[in-house]
Amino acid sequence: MSPRHRGVPHLVFPDASELAEPLLDVQDLRTFFHTGRGLVKANDGVSFTLDRGKTLGVVGESGSGKTVLTRSIMGLLPNTHLERSGSVRFAGHELTSLSPQQLRDVWGTQMAVIFQDPMTALNPVVRVDRQITESLRIRLGLDRRAAHDTAIALLSSVGIPAPERRMRNYPHELSGGMRQRVMIAIALACGPKLVLADEPTTGLDVTLQAQILDLLATLQRERSMGMILVTHDLGVVANRADDIAVMYAGRIVEQAPTKDLFSHTRMPYTEALLRSIPRLADPSHTRLRAIPGRPPDLAALPPGCPFAPRCPYAQDRCRAEDPPPRTAGAGHLFSCWFPVGSPEGEDALARNLAAAVPAALAFTGAVPSAATASSATSAATATSAATAITTADPVVPAPAGPASPDLTPPIPPGTPPTWKVGPPDETTGAEN
Amino acid sequence: MAGSGTAQLRGDDLLLRVEHLVVEFGKGQHRVRAVSDVSFDVAAGETLGLVGESGCGKSTTGRSVALVHPPDSGSVRFAGTELTALKPRELRQARTKVQMVFQDPISSLNPRRRVIDSVMEPMAIWGIGSADLRRAKARETLESVGINPGDAGSRRPIEFSGGQCQRISIARALMLEPTLLICDEPVSALDVSVQAQILNLLDDLKRQRGLTMVFIAHDLAVVKNVSDRVAVMYLGKLCEVAPPDTLYRHPAHPYSAALLASIPEPDPSAASSATAPLTGELPSPTDPPSGCRFRTRCPYAQEICTTDEPEMRALGPDHFVSCHFPLPRPADSTDPPAPGAALAAPVEAAPFSPA
Numbered sequence: 001m002s003p004r005h006r007g008v009p010h011l012v013f014p015d016a017s018e019l020a021e022p023l024l025d026v027q028d029l030r031t032f033f034h035t036g037r038g039l040v041k042a043n044d045g046v047s048f049t050l051d052r053g054k055t056l057g058v059v060g061e062s063g064s065g066k067t068v069l070t071r072s073i074m075g076l077l078p079n080t081h082l083e084r085s086g087s088v089r090f091a092g093h094e095l096t097s098l099s100p101q102q103l104r105d106v107w108g109t110q111m112a113v114i115f116q117d118p119m120t121a122l123n124p125v126v127r128v129d130r131q132i133t134e135s136l137r138i139r140l141g142l143d144r145r146a147a148h149d150t151a152i153a154l155l156s157s158v159g160i161p162a163p164e165r166r167m168r169n170y171p172h173e174l175s176g177g178m179r180q181r182v183m184i185a186i187a188l189a190c191g192p193k194l195v196l197a198d199e200p201t202t203g204l205d206v207t208l209q210a211q212i213l214d215l216l217a218t219l220q221r222e223r224s225m226g227m228i229l230v231t232h233d234l235g236v237v238a239n240r241a242d243d244i245a246v247m248y249a250g251r252i253v254e255q256a257p258t259k260d261l262f263s264h265t266r267m268p269y270t271e272a273l274l275r276s277i278p279r280l281a282d283p284s285h286t287r288l289r290a291i292p293g294r295p296p297d298l299a300a301l302p303p304g305c306p307f308a309p310r311c312p313y314a315q316d317r318c319r320a321e322d323p324p325p326r327t328a329g330a331g332h333l334f335s336c337w338f339p340v341g342s343p344e345g346e347d348a349l350a351r352n353l354a355a356a357v358p359a360a361l362a363f364t365g366a367v368p369s370a371a372t373a374s375s376a377t378s379a380a381t382a383t384s385a386a387t388a389i390t391t392a393d394p395v396v397p398a399p400a401g402p403a404s405p406d407l408t409p410p411i412p413p414g415t416p417p418t419w420k421v422g423p424p425d426e427t428t429g430a431e432n
Numbered sequence: 433m434a435g436s437g438t439a440q441l442r443g444d445d446l447l448l449r450v451e452h453l454v455v456e457f458g459k460g461q462h463r464v465r466a467v468s469d470v471s472f473d474v475a476a477g478e479t480l481g482l483v484g485e486s487g488c489g490k491s492t493t494g495r496s497v498a499l500v501h502p503p504d505s506g507s508v509r510f511a512g513t514e515l516t517a518l519k520p521r522e523l524r525q526a527r528t529k530v531q532m533v534f535q536d537p538i539s540s541l542n543p544r545r546r547v548i549d550s551v552m553e554p555m556a557i558w559g560i561g562s563a564d565l566r567r568a569k570a571r572e573t574l575e576s577v578g579i580n581p582g583d584a585g586s587r588r589p590i591e592f593s594g595g596q597c598q599r600i601s602i603a604r605a606l607m608l609e610p611t612l613l614i615c616d617e618p619v620s621a622l623d624v625s626v627q628a629q630i631l632n633l634l635d636d637l638k639r640q641r642g643l644t645m646v647f648i649a650h651d652l653a654v655v656k657n658v659s660d661r662v663a664v665m666y667l668g669k670l671c672e673v674a675p676p677d678t679l680y681r682h683p684a685h686p687y688s689a690a691l692l693a694s695i696p697e698p699d700p701s702a703a704s705s706a707t708a709p710l711t712g713e714l715p716s717p718t719d720p721p722s723g724c725r726f727r728t729r730c731p732y733a734q735e736i737c738t739t740d741e742p743e744m745r746a747l748g749p750d751h752f753v754s755c756h757f758p759l760p761r762p763a764d765s766t767d768p769p770a771p772g773a774a775l776a777a778p779v780e781a782a783p784f785s786p787a
Contacts, residue, residue, distance in 0.1 A: 061623040176486075177713055205485040205650060206694040207710040213696075232623060235696035258700045276628035277698050278657040284676040285635065286657060290628035294593050 011098075011105040013091050013193075021092065022049040023226045024073070024194055029086035031065075031072040038299040042068040044250040045086070048243075052193065053224040057237030057258070059273070060247035063295050066230045067116075069247070070196040073228075074113060075103045091193065108139045112187040116199035118179035122171040128155075129167035132186050139190045154185040159215060177208040181215070188219060194226040201236065213240060234273060238262065243331065246270045249296050249306035256332035266328050266339040269307045272363065292362045305336070312363035313338040313348040436469040437744035440663075440673040440752035447644050448474040448497070448612060453506035455492050464717045466492040467503070468668035471744075474661075476611070479638065479645040481659030481676065483652055483691070487714050489668040494614045494648045498530045499523060510612065528558065531605035535617035537597035541589040547600050548574070548585045554607045573603040576640075577633060595626035599633065606637070614646045619654060631658060652695055656680055661750075664688045667717055667725040670744065674751040684747050684758040687726050724756065732757045 031043040042065045050056050060066045071077055073088050075095055088095040090111065098106070115121035123131060132154060133147035142150060148167075155163035158181040171179055180200065187195060197216060201209040217240060220227050229237055237244055238258065245255040246267065254267035265271045275289040293310040296302055302309060308318040315338060323335045338348040352360035438451060455467040467489045474480045482490045495501045497508055499515055508515040513526055534540040541550050551570040555561060561569070571581035577599040589597055598618060605613060615634065619627040635658060638645060649655050655662055656676045664671040664685065672685040683689040690710040712729050715721055723741055727733040734757065742754045 061625060175713055206652070206691060207485060208713070209696070210694040211711070233696065234624075234698040238698045238700045239696065262698075262700050273625065274698060276625045278628070278631070278651075278653040280653050280656060280680060280692070280695060280697065282657070284656050284659060287635070288628035288632055288657065290632055291625035292629070294595060294626060 011093060011102055013093070013110055017052070017224075019052070019091055021089070023052045023091060024050040024228075025087070025089040026073060027087045027089075029069070029072060029088060030084065031068055031077070032083040034081040034083070035299065037297075039083075040299045041250050041301065042298055043072055046247075046250075046252055047086075048245055048252065048255060050194070050226045050228065052226050053220070054243070055220065055227045055229055055241045057241030057244040058228060058230045058247060059232065059234055059237060059244060061232060061273075061295050063298065064247040065250035065298070066247050067198055068250075070113060070198050070228065070230055074107065074111060074196065075100075076113070108135045108192065109190040110192055111194045111196070112190070112192040114180075114183050114187045114195060114197040114200045116202055118176070118183045119171065121183060122179060124171055126170075127167070128169050128171070128174075128182055131182070132167075132189055135186065135189050150189070151185070154189055155182070157219070158182075158185045158188075159211070160185075176204055177211065180204060180208075180212055184212075184216065184219070188223070191223065192225065194228070195220070196228045196230070198230045199232070200229070202231070202233075209236070234277065246273070249301060250298055251306070251335070252333075253307065253336075254332075254334040256328075256334075257330075260329060260332050264328065264332070264341070266332070266334040266341065267336050268311045268313045268338075268340055268345075271340050272310075272312070275363075289363055292359050310359055312352060312357070312360040313340070313345055314352070314357075314359070315348050436471075436669070436741060437754065438471045439744040439746055440670070441471055441473050442475070443473075446473045447476040447478075447511055448646075449507075449509040450493075450497060451507045451509075453493065453496060453508070454504045455489070455496050455501060456504045462718060465668055465720070466717060467496065468720075469506075470665070470668070470670055472663055472670065472673065474612075474644055474646060476644050477638075477642055478660045479647055479658055481655035481662040482646060482648045482665060483650065483655045483662060484665035485691075485714055486650065487667075487717065488665045489717075490648045490650075490665050491616050493665070494532070494616050494646055497646060498527065498532055498614055500532070528554075528608045529610050530612045530614065531608065531610040533598070533601050533605050533613065533615045533618045536621055537594050537601050537618075538589060540601050541597055541604075543589050545588070546585065547579075547587055547589060547592070548581070550589075551584075551600065551604045551607060554604065558608070570603070570607065573606055574600070577603045577606075577637070578629075579603065593626075594622055595629060598622065598630050602630075602633065602637070606641070609641075610643070612644045612646070614648070616648045617650070618647075620649060620651065627654070634658060652680075652691055664691070667714060667720055669725055670754065671726065672751075672753045672755075673744075674753075678748075678751050682751075682759075682761040684751065684753040684761070685726075685755050686730050686732050686757075686759060689759055690729075724754075 026049070027047050029043050029046045033040040033042060046069060048056065058066045058069065072084065073095070075098065077084065084096065086096070090106065095103070095106065129148065129151055132151040136142045136147040136150055137144070151167065152163045155166060160166050160178060160181050166174070166178070171182070174182065200216065201212050204212060213236065216227070229241055231237055241258050243255065244258050244261045245252045246269065247253065248269050254261065254270045261270065265274065272289070272291045276291055278288060291310055296306050296309070302319070304319045304321055305311070305314070305323050308314040311318065317337050321337070323337045325333050325335050327333055328339070338345040349360060353364065441449065441451070450473065451471045453467050453470045454465065457464045457466055470493055472480065482493060484490045492501065496503045499508065503516065510526065510530060515523065515526060518526060541547070548567065548570050551574060552566045555566045555569065560566065574581040574584050579596060579599050584600070589600070592600065618634070619630050622630060631654065634645070637643060647655065647658050659676050661673065662676045662679050663673045664687065666687050672679065672683065672688045679688060680692060683692055694710065710729055715728055721728050723739050724730070724733070724737040727737040730737065736756050740756070742756050744752050744754045747753050747758060
């Protein structure tokens, strides 16, 4: 390996297949930044494990802390104004206690990241060949010729035609899809056991997105890597992740095996996120169930559950007490006092609807009466506390159909009410 | 694909009629025909969705319709007036009725001006009313897009989120009470939850004010949600024009079908396509393929596709495709009912002043 840091013993990583513990074990990870606006709690007690060959999808809106999570796992964080606690165990090593020199033994060869924007992540004044061979030569100690040959093999494995010619190109000479393929080739160059893909397809067209995601899945299978796929698009992870963690305000608010998450959604935020996506299966002009308001400021989190101000189920308890993680079946964790599909949750939603809470009305797609509309608007002008209302879906009479069919409980009555145990029911649609 | 021809045009009396639009950039060898003989029309109160991959010319088309970038040839008839023939002064006057909403909400507002001033600007330019009247109208418009005019008055764009800035941009576009709103990727920079808010808002405004819209986006699910008619673009040409429910159920052009198959559905039980339906990337528009422009990526391409450019032709009522070998539709299928009252007269105008 690298001759650069003599005197510091190299870390020894066992072969991933011989590992008794999970490949990655993150426990109670907290990443806080001291900023001019106060303490920003970007990750606030995140825990999960990932086995080799498995994919964890991390989903959340912008500002939910999902990118910081990948940086915090890698140790790619600034040295100052930072407060980090918790544990990141990777292949038997505790990463949080490693020195920057020791982390160099981890980066590239054990763990690699695919960044979102290939135009800014690639060096614009360095040719593709040197950007790929750099890590091969430094980390793996290959000579120039071997590194060059390996780089060409890598480029063709990520589906770049005429790789010899492309090696001489600068990033700006490549299209967006090509650049993202080069990013993937660089990340996989030294054969990492874990890949952190941070929004790998966000800037790309749908056709390219499908190509890149298929490529990642194939490479992952061939190398039996672990992968964390970070995205804001539930559609991207629905077919590609084994487990999904939904993040909100720096925490994982729900985590479950993918099928279970869609068919037995417990957390109102996950449910709201699913409902706000326009579906191809819906006829055109279907009214979308927008989530009113926007994610909270991580420097000034509200007391209690961070989703409470936007939640259709929220009660007084939610605004006062932080809900602890609870379980619902194998591997299904969520944090909510009034979970979706439970009797408490249905009662809470019914109460909020009766009280014409804006979030509950927006959620059901119910048409607010003229009285509610005008009172909401005047309340908005009166107090600044009502910002949630002003940013909410504007209260205008929607010409949508009758509201009553939407008021049924969000989980079909056929769903088993005992949600402590039980295998995921695959016949239940993900619609609710 | 290809798609010259005007079979998809309906009548002469529609609000917007674009014929044989051509837009070119650059000179000599580097000349790029970004929009190459595109024709479409939009009826009053209708939303036309324009969809395609990046680089297909959909934004350029939108900008040319507003004559932000004047077309090199072709005609843009808006409300009976040929916009391309107008003198600059007349064009400015006509353009008050055609407004645009852009993709990046934060950079399309001047960061150094107060939000209310940006919203009042269109009226100030035209010298409509007194400053007080303009301010009152701006407050009403902001209120109607869900922004509290009380705090908008003194704040600058940086103090608002992306979704709020997009609402403000929409308010600004509505100040001159346009009849046609061209939305160029208005939600692609926004989070899904906020995206739904803006889409609902646009739908409400359209109904309240009887707006006609050209909605440009790359996200097919979004386009389906807002549109009454969808036009699929590829490399500067139209592939297929149809109402959304028809297009999404029975895409006739191989490119439309490939685009649809690429969309990840947020449903793990949905059959996932084993392989990406489209391979390769968009050819360079400086040197487009001969014949049908989609033939280099088309799984059905034949000899004729390299030599003859397919013309737009009707497949069914209000379903047009430019392909030599359109995909067959199942025999038992019937068209879904028309997407509702979108084409009908505008719904009664909502009160413009706060209650």
